[in-house]
Amino acid sequence: MCELPPTHSEPLRSLCNECRVNGLCLPTGLPHDGSCLSALISPRIRIRKGAALFNANAPLTSLYALHSGSFKTHLNNAEGEGVVINFWMPGDVLGLDAIATEHHVCDAIALEDSLVCPIPYHPLQTLARDFPILQQRLNRLMSREIIREHERVLMICNSSADQRLASFLQGLSVRFVSRGYSSHRFILRMSREDIASYLGLRLETICRSVARLRALRIVTLHGRLVEILDMQALIALGLGSPGGHSIAPVPA
Incomplete structure (x- = not known):
């Protein structure tokens, strides 16, 4: 696995309205006057192909809206071999696996050079109390991933x-x-x-x-x-x- 560090890219600021996948992304639950987005979302991070966005057991600090590129997430089995559990495309939000325990349970590896928008998790929780539509959006994202995993298990079994x-x-x-x-x-x-x-x-x-x-x-x-x-x-x-x-x- 490549160990190149992530590279900070341009600030998000007013770019959400211009993003082609903003309709799929978590920040669609926020008002688009710019103030909430500027206060919440960190500068974009470039993750090189083969590098990890996060690893299993790492503490939860942010969720990551995928602006461009793609990722795979995988778990290690008892033999230490990686088992792929999902693929991620622009508009997806990575890091939801860590919400239950505040530690990630899988590795997220870039399949190509990718840009992600970090959304600090604890400020997001605070903001969601003021904007219920944001909490609803977060709940729907988590539900979608549960449904996708259920469909995968059913497919493999049958x-x-x-x-x-x-x-x-x-x-x-x-x-x-x-x-x-x-x-x-x-x-x-x-x-x-x-x-x-x-x-x-x-x-x-x-x-x-x-x-x-x-x-x-x-x-x-x-x-x-x-x-x-x-x-x-x-x-x-x-x-x-x-x-x-x-x-x-x-x-x-």
Whole structure:
């Protein structure tokens, strides 16, 4: 893992109104006269690819609104191997894992050079008492991550390898659309090893599933460039619909 220190970038100040993902971000619960944002949010921090935004067991100091770039979070198992538990895109808020104990339970690693907006947690709590809509927004963010994790567990327990990969790609498509990008063509910032870990599969299983989706002309992959050729078939496969292409389940 790269140990480059984070680099402070430009102050946030009046930039929230200009941010393309501000509708997904926590500070949308604040009035946009600038005063609350200026008092609350620290200057943006640049995290280099491979560096950690925070590590497991580190104390909670801030939540982090992801302005640009991407991250993965992972836990270490009993053997000390990292297990990927989530991927993060612009507009997401990292650090919610630490709210219960005020210590992080996972590592957050940048998948590319990224910019985050630190939101100091204890001042945020104070401000939320004055602006209930901000507390409501924070609650919704936490609920969304719980739901996402429940869906992932259900997928791993009940889906074949091909269904897991289809659901994963379709889910990424939905998240890209919500950020103003193409639903059918996007870049995977994570490695196939990371995808395999997230989906509870072996790397060779992921490679075979990619080959089958390519052969069925549902998806093509050129390096990390994904092109979805048949969205309806991808959705049907992810749901296990009998109306989709019939593909034999593959052991995880």
